[in-house]
Amino acid sequence: MNAMLAPFCCDREERERDALSPREVLAVEDVRKTFEEGSQKVEVLRGVSLAVDQGEVVALEGPSGSGKTTLLSIMGCILTPSAGRIRIAGREVSGDEAALRDVRKRSIGFVFQQYNLFPALTAQENVEYALNVKGARGRGAAAEAARVLDLVGLGDRRRFLPRDLSGGQKQRVAIARALAGSPEVLLADEPTANLDTAVGTQILELFQKLAKDENKGLVIVTHDPKVRNVADRVVGIRDGRLSDPTEH
Amino acid sequence: MVSLARKNLLHDRLRFVITVAGVAFAVTLVLVQVGLFLGLLGKATVTIENSSADIWVTSRETPNVDFAHSFPETTVLRVRGVAGVEKADNAIVQFMNIMLPSGAEEGCLVYGLEDFSAWNLPWDVESGDPTELRRGDFILMDRSAERRFGPFEVGDYREILGHRFRIIGATRGAASFTTAPVVFMDFRRAQGLQQTVHNRTSYILVRVAPGHDAAQVAERIRAVTPYNDVYTRAEWAARSRNYWVVSTGLGMNMGITVFLGILVGIVVVAQTLYTSAVEHVKEFGTVKAIGGSNWDIYRILGEQALIAAVVGYAIGAAMSFGMRPLLAQLHLNVLVSPQFAATVFAGTVLMCLGAAMLSFKRVAGIDPALVFRA
Numbered sequence: 001m002n003a004m005l006a007p008f009c010c011d012r013e014e015r016e017r018d019a020l021s022p023r024e025v026l027a028v029e030d031v032r033k034t035f036e037e038g039s040q041k042v043e044v045l046r047g048v049s050l051a052v053d054q055g056e057v058v059a060l061e062g063p064s065g066s067g068k069t070t071l072l073s074i075m076g077c078i079l080t081p082s083a084g085r086i087r088i089a090g091r092e093v094s095g096d097e098a099a100l101r102d103v104r105k106r107s108i109g110f111v112f113q114q115y116n117l118f119p120a121l122t123a124q125e126n127v128e129y130a131l132n133v134k135g136a137r138g139r140g141a142a143a144e145a146a147r148v149l150d151l152v153g154l155g156d157r158r159r160f161l162p163r164d165l166s167g168g169q170k171q172r173v174a175i176a177r178a179l180a181g182s183p184e185v186l187l188a189d190e191p192t193a194n195l196d197t198a199v200g201t202q203i204l205e206l207f208q209k210l211a212k213d214e215n216k217g218l219v220i221v222t223h224d225p226k227v228r229n230v231a232d233r234v235v236g237i238r239d240g241r242l243s244d245p246t247e248h
Numbered sequence: 249m250v251s252l253a254r255k256n257l258l259h260d261r262l263r264f265v266i267t268v269a270g271v272a273f274a275v276t277l278v279l280v281q282v283g284l285f286l287g288l289l290g291k292a293t294v295t296i297e298n299s300s301a302d303i304w305v306t307s308r309e310t311p312n313v314d315f316a317h318s319f320p321e322t323t324v325l326r327v328r329g330v331a332g333v334e335k336a337d338n339a340i341v342q343f344m345n346i347m348l349p350s351g352a353e354e355g356c357l358v359y360g361l362e363d364f365s366a367w368n369l370p371w372d373v374e375s376g377d378p379t380e381l382r383r384g385d386f387i388l389m390d391r392s393a394e395r396r397f398g399p400f401e402v403g404d405y406r407e408i409l410g411h412r413f414r415i416i417g418a419t420r421g422a423a424s425f426t427t428a429p430v431v432f433m434d435f436r437r438a439q440g441l442q443q444t445v446h447n448r449t450s451y452i453l454v455r456v457a458p459g460h461d462a463a464q465v466a467e468r469i470r471a472v473t474p475y476n477d478v479y480t481r482a483e484w485a486a487r488s489r490n491y492w493v494v495s496t497g498l499g500m501n502m503g504i505t506v507f508l509g510i511l512v513g514i515v516v517v518a519q520t521l522y523t524s525a526v527e528h529v530k531e532f533g534t535v536k537a538i539g540g541s542n543w544d545i546y547r548i549l550g551e552q553a554l555i556a557a558v559v560g561y562a563i564g565a566a567m568s569f570g571m572r573p574l575l576a577q578l579h580l581n582v583l584v585s586p587q588f589a590a591t592v593f594a595g596t597v598l599m600c601l602g603a604a605m606l607s608f609k610r611v612a613g614i615d616p617a618l619v620f621r622a
């Protein structure tokens with residue numbers, strides 16, 4: 001009996017705790033990353049700690065080569081750190097490849113500077129295929145894809161191939177794809193770098209609204225000063241360490 | 249399910265056409281070449297397979313049905329005494345010279361039996377009656393002779409080894425591997441034409457009584473005919489066939505053609521799938537970034553290989569089928585059994601999957617981190 005009840009009571013406790021304090025969805029603690037190029041070692045991250053809560057938008061700023069993409073890759077479980085701990089959706093992430101893949105599948109949505117859409121698939125299919133890879137099949141996947149495309153305002157462009165969409169529209173499809181399957185964390189690397197100012201602003205505002213409405217933790221890596229208008233917090237990174245972004 | 253494999257194939261339309269053309273080429277080459285080979289080889293055994301003889305008794309070391317040697321005709325009496333033998337008759341199969349109306353001499357292959365109808369020889373009679381053959385100097389000639397001898401009419405006369413015979417009918421489908429046209433005549437007349445077969449025979453045809461096993465009866469016949477070879481129908485057909493496959497180098501030739509067909513297919517498919525895989529590396533990186541495994545990517549390549557195999561095979565098979573009337577005009581018979589067609593299909597699928605595997609190594613190492621690079 002007790003064994004059967006246990007999961008329910010824990011679940012309720014967890015939910016009560018969530019209701020009281022905003023839940024942390026992503027945390028890295030004292031993360032280090034060293035790349036070895038032949039005999040040369042490059043220390044790219046030198047002890048970075050950062051936590052992101054549900055519904056929080058964090059902007060990560062820093063000069064080129066400061067380690068932003070490296071940090072984002074580690075938070076997205078694409079790279080493993082040389083040292084340090086990562087927690088996603090309340091769970092410690094182990095370094096084993098299958099486990100990392102599983103976290104990417106369930107908890108992470110990526111948005112890239114280059115959009116990285118599948119050119120042969122329509123907007124709808126791009127999102128649906130991502131859901132298929134994540135394990136969702138059939139009508140459920142199609143309906144979920146339609147839902148997220150509506151959220152990004154592309155309900156009427158579902159049958160379009162990426163080549164028939166504008167840059168901003170492509171990035172919206174990419175955002176929809178990242179949202180599909182309801183991951184807890186969204187990670188975006190320079191999402192507005194290929195867009196003009198007005199469109200970039202729209203994309204950032206859309207990002208912020210979705211992160212709030214859908215309760216995602218969102219990290220945006222960018223050089224774009226407009227991000228300060230939508231971010232709850234701006235974090236700087238310099239030479240592999242977090243810094244006060246106002247310094248530069 | 250959204251099939252990235254299929255959509256990508258159709259997206260790179262030109263490459264897909266090249267892949268499918270490569271597969272279709274390989275399939276056509278194998279089907280037509282092997283089909284022609286089997287069609288040709290069918291001639292080597294067509295009389296064995298159509299006659300109702302379950303067992304053939306031959307002289308020692310006879311290599312194939314066309315190249316008979318002779319042995320005493322009285323051997324048949326011993327064979328008739330063997331338990332399980334329902335009927336046993338002598339049969340002469342002998343090359344003889346035939347004079348054409350033009351005055352040219354040609355060779356023909358004479359089949360001489362006393363009772364043709366008892367042995368289902370000839371099996372496809374266009375006109376005339378084989379039972380009439382024993383009543384005079386008559387022959388039945390196969391229509392395939394027209395290709396070498398020119399047209400003939402029932403009622404024409406032909407001279408065989410200086411002896412005039414009247415053509416009383418025509419048959420179809422009786423052929424020899426040597427291309428010498430087949431002529432049917434009475435056993436005694438055939439015997440009388442040539443010194444070497446006086447009181448001798450080329451074969452003894454044996455029918456096994458119901459309820460008896462041909463192999464066992466053949467074994468018993470061997471015991472009473474120590475100077476002969478005894479074969480069941482299947483053994484004799486295989487021996488005749490193998491003779492031509494080996495002695496003419498046809499088998500080797502066929503092997504090389506099939507090998508080349510498969511090689512071309514593999515090279516084309518492997519090459520196009522590989523360049524396609526390389527071009528889509530970034531997409532595969534994205535698949536991994538969103539949680540896909542190596543297997544998800546292998547499945548994409550495998551599905552593409554499978555589609556190329558199915559479409560290529562369908563086109564190749566249709567082309568082979570379409571070529572048949574053309575080849576038939578050249579008197580070439582393409583023989584493709586359903587089993588052989590199925591084997592080629594399975595081979596095509598294996599070939600394409602094998603070719604896809606060459607790309608597996610390339611995509612296995614894809615680092616999802618490349619999604620962040622321009």
Ligand SMILES: Nc1ncnc2c1ncn2[C@@H]1O[C@H](COP(=O)(O)OP(=O)(O)OP(=O)(O)O)[C@@H](O)[C@H]1O
Pocket residue numbers: 035036037042044062063064065066067068069070071
């Ligand atoms: N796989 C790798 N192997 C070796 N060195 C690497 C690798 N990835 C990144 N680096 C190095 O790490 C450093 C930080 O790279 P990173 O891509 O994280 O910078 P970034 O802050 O994203 O820069 P940018 O703003 O130009 O995108 C660079 O010096 C880079 O050369």
Ligand SMILES: [Mg+2]
Pocket residue numbers: 068069070189
């Ligand atoms: Mg970067």
